[in-house]
Amino acid sequence: MTDLFTPYELKGMTLKNRIxxxxxxxxxxxxxxxxxxxxxxxxxxSRAVGGAGLIIVEMTGVEPDGRISSRDTGLWNDEQIPAxxxxxxxVHDNGGKIGIQIGHAxxxxxxxxxxxxxxxxxxxxxxxxxxxxxxLEVKEQVQYFQDAAGRAVEAGYDTIEIHGAHGxxxxxxxxxxxxxxxDEYGADLALxxxxxxxxxxxxxxPEMPIIMRVSAIEYVEGGYDLAYCAKxxxxxxxxxxxxxxxxxxxxxxxxxxxxxxAIQGFQVALAEGLRSLLYVPVIAVGRLESxxxxxxxxxxxxxxxxxIGRGMLKDPYWALHAAQSLNISGQIPKQYLRGx
Numbered sequence: 574m575t576d577l578f579t580p581y582e583l584k585g586m587t588l589k590n591r592i593x594x595x596x597x598x599x600x601x602x603x604x605x606x607x608x609x610x611x612x613x614x615x616x617x618x619s620r621a622v623g624g625a626g627l628i629i630v631e632m633t634g635v636e637p638d639g640r641i642s643s644r645d646t647g648l649w650n651d652e653q654i655p656a657x658x659x660x661x662x663x664v665h666d667n668g669g670k671i672g673i674q675i676g677h678a679x680x681x682x683x684x685x686x687x688x689x690x691x692x693x694x695x696x697x698x699x700x701x702x703x704x705x706x707x708x709l710e711v712k713e714q715v716q717y718f719q720d721a722a723g724r725a726v727e728a729g730y731d732t733i734e735i736h737g738a739h740g741x742x743x744x745x746x747x748x749x750x751x752x753x754x755x756d757e758y759g760a761d762l763a764l765x766x767x768x769x770x771x772x773x774x775x776x777x778x779p780e781m782p783i784i785m786r787v788s789a790i791e792y793v794e795g796g797y798d799l800a801y802c803a804k805x806x807x808x809x810x811x812x813x814x815x816x817x818x819x820x821x822x823x824x825x826x827x828x829x830x831x832x833x834x835a836i837q838g839f840q841v842a843l844a845e846g847l848r849s850l851l852y853v854p855v856i857a858v859g860r861l862e863s864x865x866x867x868x869x870x871x872x873x874x875x876x877x878x879x880x881i882g883r884g885m886l887k888d889p890y891w892a893l894h895a896a897q898s899l900n901i902s903g904q905i906p907k908q909y910l911r912g913x
Contacts, residue, residue, distance in 0.1 A: 574872065575591075575871055575872060575874065576591075576868055576871055576872055576899070576901070577590055577591050577592055577864075577867060577868045577871050577879070577892075577895060577899065577901075578590045578591070578896060578899075578901045578904065579591060579871070581626070581877060581878060583782045583815060583816060583854065583877075584779075584780050584781065584782045584815060585778070585780025585781060585782075586670060586731050586732055586780075586781070586782050587670075588626035588627050588670055588878075589626050589668065589669075590624070590625075590626040590892065591626060591871050591877065591878045591879060592624070592625050592626050592627075592867075592878075592879065592881060592891075592892045592895070593625065593626065593627045593628075593629065593856055593878050593879065593880040593881070594617075594620050594625045594627070594628045594629060594880070594881065594882075594885045595629055595818065595856075595858055595880035595881075595882045596629045596630060596631045596632055596673075596674040596734065596736075596786075597631055597882055597886060598631045598632055598641060598642075598645055599612065599613060599616060599631060599645075600641075600642055600644045600645065601613065601644055602644055604644055604645060604646050606647075606652070606653070607633075607634060607637065607640065607645070607646050607647025607648075607649065607653055608646070608647075608652070608653050608656045609630075609646050609653075609656040609657060609660060610656070613630075613646065613656075613660060614656075614659060614660050614663060617630060617660050617663070617664060617671065618660065618663035618664055618667060619889045620669070620885060620889055621663065621664040621666075621667040621668060621669030621671075622667045622889075622890075622906065623885075623888075623889040623890035623891065623892055623893055624890065624891075624892030624893045624895075624896065624904055625669055625881075625885065625891075625892050626669065626670065626878075626892075627669070627670050627671070627672060627731075627732075627878070628664055628669055628670070628671045628672070629671070629672045629673065629674055629732075629734055629784075630646070630657075630660070630671065630672070630673040630674060630730075631645070631646060631674065632645070632674045632675075632676045632678075632736050632741075633645070633646045633647055633648050633673055633674060633675055633676070633721070634646070634647040634648070634649060634675075634676070634677065634678070635647075635648065635649060635675055635676065635677050635714075635717040635718050635720070635721040636649045636677065636714075636717050637649060638682055638684075638685035638688065638689070639676070639677035639678055639679075639682065639717070639742070640678060640682060640684070641678045641681060641682060641683060642682075642683045642684055643684040648673070648675060648721040648724045648725060648728075649717065649720070649721060651724065653724070654724050654727055654728050657673070657724075657725070657728035657729075657730070658728045658729055661728055661729040661730060662729070665729075670731040670732070671730055671731055672730055672731055672732035672733060672734050672784065673725050673728075673730050673733060673734065674733075674734040674735075674736050674786065675718060675721045675722060675725065675733060675734070675735060675736065675773075676735070676736030676741050676742070676743070677714065677717070677718075677736075677741060677742035677743075678741050678742065679691075679703065679740075679741055679742030679745045680694070680695065680696050680700065680701075680703035680745060680751070681696055681700070681740055681741060685701075686701075687701050687702065687703055687704050688701055688703040688704070689703055689704050689705075689706050689710070689742075690703035690704070690705060690706070690742070690745055690751065691705065691706065691711075691742075691745050691746050691751060691752040691753070691754050691758065691759070691765075692705050692751060692752060692753040692754055693705045694751055694753070696740065705754070708756045708757070708758065711758050711765060712768075714742070714765075714769075715765070715768045715769055715772050716772070718735070718769045718772055718773060719769075719772035719773060719775065719776055722772070722773040722776050722777060723776040726776060726777055726778065726781070731781070732781060732782050732783070732784055733773060733777060733781070733783055733784070734783075734784035734785065734786055734818060735766075735769060735770060735773060735783065735784070735785045735786070735814075736786050737766055737785050737786060737787050737788075737809070738786040738787050738788040738818075738820050738821075738823060739786075739788060739820065739822065739823030740788075740822075740823030740824045741823070743765060743766045743769060744787075744788055744823060744824075746758060746762060746764075746765040746766060747762045747763055747765070747766055747805045748762070748791065748796075748797060748824065749762065749795075749797065750791065750793070750795060750796060750797075750824055751824070762805070763804075763805045763808040763809070766785075766805070766808070766809055767808045767809060767812045770783065770785065770809050770812035770813050770814055771812045771813060773813070774812070774813035782815040782816055783813055783814050783815050783816075784814070784815070784816045784817070784818055784856070785806075785809055785814040785816075785817055785818065786817075786818040786819075786820060787802060787805075787806055787809075787817055787818070787819060787820070787847075788802070788820055788821050788822055788823050788824075789802045789819050789820070789821050789840070789843035789844075789846070789847055790802065790821050790822075790843065791821075791822065791823070791824045792821065792822050792824070793824050796824060799843060799846050799847065799850075800850075802847065803846075803847055803850040803851055806847060806851055806853075807851055810851055810853055814853075815853075815854070816853065816854050816855065816856065816877070816878075817844075817847055817848075817851070817853055817854075817855050817856070818855070818856040818858065818880065819840060819843050819844035819847050819855050819856065819857065819858065819876075820840060820843075820858055820859070821840055821843055821859075835859070835860060836860070837859075837860045837861065837862070837863060837866050838857075838859055838860065838861055838866055838870065839859045839860060840857065840858055840859030841857045841859060841861075841870055841875055841876065844856065844857035844858070844875070844876045845857070845875045845876065848876065854876075854877040854878075855876045855877060855878075856876060856877070856878040856879065856880050857870055857875060857876035857878070857879050857880070858879070858880035858882060860883070861879050861880070861881055861884070862881065862883065862884030862887075862891075864894070864895040864898045864899055865898075865899075867879045867881065867895070868895070868899055892904070893905055893906075893909070893913070897913055
């Protein structure tokens with residue numbers, strides 16, 4: 574029987590359980606120059622103490638204007654590496670594995686003047702009109718992703734997640750809604766993301782798994798469906814992605830939370846569908862705060878891993894409480910046994 578607390582191995586990374594803390598931006602006012610601070614360290618290390626098998630650090634900008642806001646973290650220079658190393662050590666010392674999501678917000682960069690994108694199409698009527706990247710600048714962006722990945726390796730991360738979801742830059746390139754280019758990156762909408770994956774693979778150890786987060790569907794008229802996403806992701810898989818973190822949305826009025834009618838586990842079927850189409854392991858996500866619901870996803874073999882986002886913001890010890898609720902022994906740190 575496979576359950577939430579069954580170990581999982583992917584290439585050179587072995588997780589003690591199937592519980593993932595997904596990347597969630599902290600928008601910390603003290604993240605000066607993109608450098609993580611004490612808030613970030615306590616935030617991530619406490620989830621390792623709390624029993625999460627894999628912790629993925631929030632979307633970290635590959636260049637300053639690639640951040641969603643100026644309060645976000647970055648890995649665009651070497652001065653940012655030591656703070657990341659400290660977080661990695663803390664998580665490792667407390668029994669967890671840790672990855673980092675690298676990304677670029679593209680037209681959704683709130684503080685960029687102006688933001689950049691595949692095409693000059695604003696996100697909504699309140700957003701700035703982005704400047705279309707030149708072909709040379711697109712290739713420079715690929716280099717930014719590669720450089721950030723190299724720094725993540727130096728910082729000691731166990732895995733790297735490339736952000737290709739939620740209407741950010743890679744998603745903007747592979748979506749027909751936002752890519753109206755006339756160069757090679759408009760003729761082949763998967764090309765930019767594919768080049769990013771290949772560039773990241775060049776600077777990562779062969780035993781390090783590469784994760785990619787994708788939006789399986791777009792909740793807008795004319796948006797792509799799961800079949801289209803699978804064709805794009807097949808390119809990313811063949812370029813070197815080992816595991817897909819399957820979310821949805823990010824274009825139009827409905828974001829990655831799925832809107833007001835989203836129910837618990839509303840994206841699990843998308844992860845299961847992509848998994849069956851591409852024969853790849855997946856992380857399922859989407860309001861899986863219930864211990865029983867999350868465990869059932871794993872027991873039913875609908876995904877390899879489950880990500881607990883808002884539930885783990887609310888409860889740093891979600892994994893420990895899940896073990897208690899599901900009667901799984903041996904999970905509580907001895908320092909906390911009196912509390913349980």
